[in-house]
Amino acid sequence: MRNHSWSLTLQIISLATITLLAGCATQQAVSPSESDSAQSELTGNYARIDQQLSAVDALIELEQIEEAALLLDGLNIEVMNTDQQTRFVRYNANIALINGDGQVALEWLSGEYAYLFDGLPLDDQIKIGLNRALANEYAGKPLAAARERIFLAPLLDDEVAERNQDQIWFNLQLVPVEQIQTLVKLESSPDLNGWLALALIGHTQGDDLYKMLAGIESWQKQYRSHPAAKSLPASLQILKEIANSQPTHVGVLLPLTGPLAKAGSAIRDGIITAWYQAKLRGQEVPELSFFDTSSTDNIVNLYKQAITSGVQTVIGPLAKSRVQQLSMAEELPIPVLALNYADKQVQARENFYQFGLAPEDEAIQIAHDIWQEGVRHVLVLAPNSDWGKRVSDAFISTWQNKGGVIANKSLFNAARPDLYLSSIKSALNVNTSETRHTQLQRLIDSPLVFETRRRQDIDAVFMLAFPAQARQLKPILNYQRASDLPIVATSSIYSGVKDKARDKDIEGVRFVETPWRLETNYLKTQVNQAFPQSLANHSSLVALGLDAYKIYNRLPQMAVFQDVRINGSTGTLGMSELGRIQRTLDWAIIDNGIATRVKNTDLASNDQ
Template sequence: MRICSFANTATLLSLLVLALLQGCATTVVAPPPVIVAPQVIIAPTAEPESEPLVNQQITTIEDYIAQRQVDEARILLHSLSFNQLLTDQQTRYVLANANIALILGDGQEALSWLSGEYAYLLDGLPLQEQIALNLKRAEAYEFSGRSLSAARERIFLAPVLEGETAITNQEQIWFDLQLVPQEQLLSLVNTESSPDLTGWIELALISRTEDGELSRLQSVVEQWQLANSRHPAAKRLPRSLQMLTELTLNQPTRLGILLPLSGSLEKAGNAIRNGLLAAWYQARQYGQETPELTFYDTAANEDIGALYKQATAEGAQAIIGPLTKVKVQRMAGIQDLPIPVLALNYADSRVERVTNFYQFGLAPEDEAIQVANDIWQQGVRRVMIVAPDSAWGERVSDAFVRFWQLKGGVIASKAFFSQPDQYLTNIKNALNIQDSEERYQLLRRKLDEDLVFEFRRREDIDMVFMLAFPAQARQLKPILNYQRGVDLPVVATSILYSGVDDPDKNKDLEGVRFVEMPWRLAPSPIKNRVAEAFPESLDNYAALVALGVDAYRLYPRLAQMSVFNDVRIQGVTGAMTLTENGRIQRELDWAEVQDGLIRQVPATDLLQ
């Protein structure tokens, strides 16, 4: 029976224990008003007869957890004194806390119970319970963003798993390895001693280094199978890799590209076109089969539905585009799309999923959500937000806030700025410096004498999320430092970086960490090709060129991504996956300003 809300915890516990006592064989002599149940439960080992009551209470807690009634389970757990429980009760107590953390998606909290100071209680569990425990530990690693640790745990477990559990575990190994940075995999492949893990890493690297070209990817995977015939993944490839043969046989041979090639958005459309062409030429250079490309000017024909029908009638087997949000919205409203569409922007989030309709863009809101997710996984819980006082600033910062609060994080304060002459006041207010100064002035007036004064900022902030363009950030960060915030880690989105290494200007951003697309952080053959063939596109439209490159790499894999959530394509705009609503989600790299220069850093070191 579900326990509804009560006025307070004591009432809940009194009623619960009263019910338990009434169900026992022993007669309770004292009348109900005299029963002081919470005291008996809190100190169960003080009186031997209380042990069954504690066991029943823990069983009730476990029942609540099984029904995912976390609040009720927590209330009862908090009434117990861990140090006064028997050993088997302590073990159940630890597992209950770990299970609650896993339900809430708090991997760090779960690991503190499963692998921390209480781990000794779990060592003596029977084999099947140990297996279940290790699977929970792998899940906790996954929630905390430690994908390689999760994969190790699952690979270690694999030989003792059977049936559907073994298949699910193997698929999850593959999914976890897709999340491990390529640099980390490369450093491990020659040093790892476990043959099973080494084989998995080699296979994961193969899936990332073939530029998404399907026939070549399939060939290399088959070679790996022959060389590693005894490996578990060679005997049964991950399901997404099993689909490669079907994908290779059904690739489009003609693409219709819908872009604005004239009018006010001509330069933006040309930049995307140049990225597409650069990827197409690179594929031909590598001896790959390439589709015929036909470009349609969306600026010359406002009827996007008519253009789609025209491209289809002229033989297009897949569509890339359109670009503008309005046209993407119209395309999303077409219910019958016989050939797939990869739009280059996002429709309204309220639009229902349409078959054969995919959306891919460079939304700043997605970057804000990634920042929130990455810092949450590393234990940050209280954040100060610094953002422009504008519709754009509000929209992007709101994306961060919604995700953050859904996780359970706290927004300690906000500083919305507009004019440079207000930056200092905005920061001081957010850090409560004004309160400190006002207290000083009050004391000075009351005492009528000079005082030695050192202002203090609020201490309940773990990290600052800064949403600011380069010129703004170069003023805001020094102000933050001067207002006793030099020790606060600062994270940001890619708008912080102008794309130009300028040590003199960037020194004011020293230590700031931000997400950025690989295209802007490291050289690559495809980037060099664009620089040679279309140098004007890289001046002001580099991000759109990268969007075009990745659009070309995405379209052959859309069918595969629709079926399997472990397909992760390493692109120049980030690592790309497909969400349930048909949106391509990018995971960007992390970088830091060091000595005025931009350096890539691991996503696991954001608090250092």
């Protein structure tokens, strides 16, 4: 089958190439005196363009995207008729969507050629509208995507309508709550207003299952005629069933003695805080039983022991090796929310979920987000360590899969700050500039006026570093003529503690960070009062415990509906098809020495 497809592809490309060459030959053969055949020539050109566009269409159908893009690049929209221009624009948009490039797709679908779609039949208008919504989603513009889908909703039927409605709900969960609260006061569209009101319930009551259910029922009464009131998004319809089958006994498997005791205790303190706060709010809370994983080498037996004691859901274990061991158990009769990721990739299996704070996930998010901002050439700076290589490789792999270019990768020796300057000079090709100056100076007796120059093919710098390293690297970049380059980083760059004097050295660096480390809120105050040591030394693990308690009872919903998003302390939480909890972190920037949340990325700030 593959050989047949490739053979057909070659035929299509050959036909298109022959057509292109024929067009060139025809143009060369026409003499200036043959003006009376101009109309005939024009008709012939249109016929050739039709053949070429049909070849593009066929290649897209065969998923030969690179070949289709190559043929499109050889066409000139200016010599096409209106129908051909419309096809040309749609094919370019489709290829951008297949490649996951939302911003490029939007340029085709909403840019200067959007007028071409005005006279199309309704079915085509709907397809283009759905593609525009998808492009906005890829481009990180959830509100614009939701608006597009709400506008299209009355025109859709059956499964398409249901999927569209579920996607509206998914998009609105990604819009910051502050933005939704502002829009509620300004919007006049009844359908959009209803959706915004429903989204507010998800944002403000999503961590309390029973409160959220009550809020949804109240919303349905208030918005009886709203499309979603008659048929709620699928992920909300299941909430009542989940509420009626809540576990009443939860087992927590953590290392409470031994080398990982402090880490395990910090997670335990987060779970206890979340449990206690839920009880204070009048929620039904489960019985908690804690099992010390350091007491045994067989985590599967400890899991079985927890079940024997009446546990209905397990949170933990923490150590990677134990997560791996439990993932390979023959049977998992009750759900497990492991608090780390197995060393080897685990296929999706019933009742097994993984939730951790992997820095690789942050690097991958950064790659996705800056790609949508139009960045294409990146310089990577990372420590020459196992951690540095692993996390930077996660970024590089994601970046190159998108088609991005790694302009250079520089691994610096974290233990030798005195060598940082030479590492950055080499990465920016400043050494080459200085060598040229030295060579010229030797040839010319008189002094040369010289200004150091860095390489110019870099759009941004991905910096992987800890605070002390970053505070030295950023000033060196500035001094080496790279002060104009945007710098993005993982949360490792920020200590989590306000230090205005020292963080002035990383002024302007933009990084992803958990809401927990950017905010001072009531919950953090409660943790500080009850468990000050855990908060001071293992703040992120406390937040992991808080979120583990928040989502353990939503796992069945998250496993069935990948559109579920829960606003947690460690980020916005969803679940992949493999049962891994995925975190989307906030963006922050060092502004006047202070870490300040950026409500949207630069690109998303244009969301309308």
